[in-house]
Amino acid sequence: MPVDAELPPQQPIRSVWTRPQRRKREQPSLSREHIVAVALELLDAEGLEALSMRKLGTRLNAGATSLYTHVANKDELLELAVDAVYGEIEPPTPAGRDQWRAAAVSSAQSLRSTFLKHPWMASVVGELGVTQLGPNMARLSEGMLALFETAGLPAGEADFAVSTFAGYVLGMTTSEAAWLTTLARSGQSEQDWVAGLLPAAEEALRDHPQLRAQYAAVRDKDPREVRDEKFDYGLQRVLDGLETRISKP
Known part of the structure; x- marks a missing residue:
């Protein structure tokens, strides 16, 4: 590319917080807050891999397309879910x-x-x-x-x-x-898993006395x-x- 060639303008990073919200349809039972709350339930129960607009729509008893009234895509949904989690943390008071x-x-x-x-x-x-x-x-x-x-x-x-x-x-x-x-x-419970690991760990670390002592402690x-x-x-x-x-x- 020639040195003096004009570069295309850099596109701003998209975020749910920086775009105007779309006009909401008449769906009193479906709000952004409710969508995020159900998304959190899904994430907590099944993990990140389970989250999709279609699966969330099923849980909400709403078509995936109706969700796009409130969020543009899965990335925006994750932004909202992440910030909802941060909302559970109490910020410190200057002391x-x-x-x-x-x-x-x-x-x-x-x-x-x-x-x-x-x-x-x-x-x-x-x-x-x-x-x-x-x-x-x-x-x-x-x-x-x-x-x-x-x-x-x-x-x-x-x-x-x-x-x-x-x-x-x-x-x-x-x-x-x-x-x-x-x-x-x-x-397994954490207690059971650790109890099952210790004998194998002590055997594997028999030539490492400090590590053996750490496991024993x-x-x-x-x-x-x-x-x-x-x-x-x-x-x-x-x-x-x-x-x-x-x-x-």
Whole structure:
């Protein structure tokens, strides 16, 4: 292409939040909110692979074409569903230098429990480039920025702190959600699965005493408690690191 050739104008990224809503037909029993609520039920019960406009229409007792009055396609539906999940998370309240850690822990626990309640989010959160545009996600992000700004981080670092904090929480939680999804498909309880794994693990790791000792240490522990302890340990270390950046009055 010649250097001076005119490039086509870049098309804006499409999002359900940035286009005008279509004129709604007279369907009192069918609203965007109801569509999203039923979509969440389907996603929670059967996973991301099961979601389709046709299957959702069947659950709603409505033709797939009638859904397009409210959402243009499956991508828009996922945007709405993802933001509805973020709406279940309580954003932190700015707490100043004395209480910011407690507020951050509460927000992290809320985010974790919500994602574990909706494990399909593990395979969506990193793929949809427009998931940051929804009002609930914006409210949560605004709250996190305000939390770290009022905690006393140096100017310009609040955004980096939010990314570091969210990166840890989401990284741990999406892996945890994926594991629990696999476990659910196996039909076993977590306790039974771990109990069945330990003998094989100890045999396979007989030449690795530290790993063997690690498995032995959790033999009689509730696997959920182990996951909770590991999550909290990492979270506290992330907050320790951020605290070193907070200026003291």
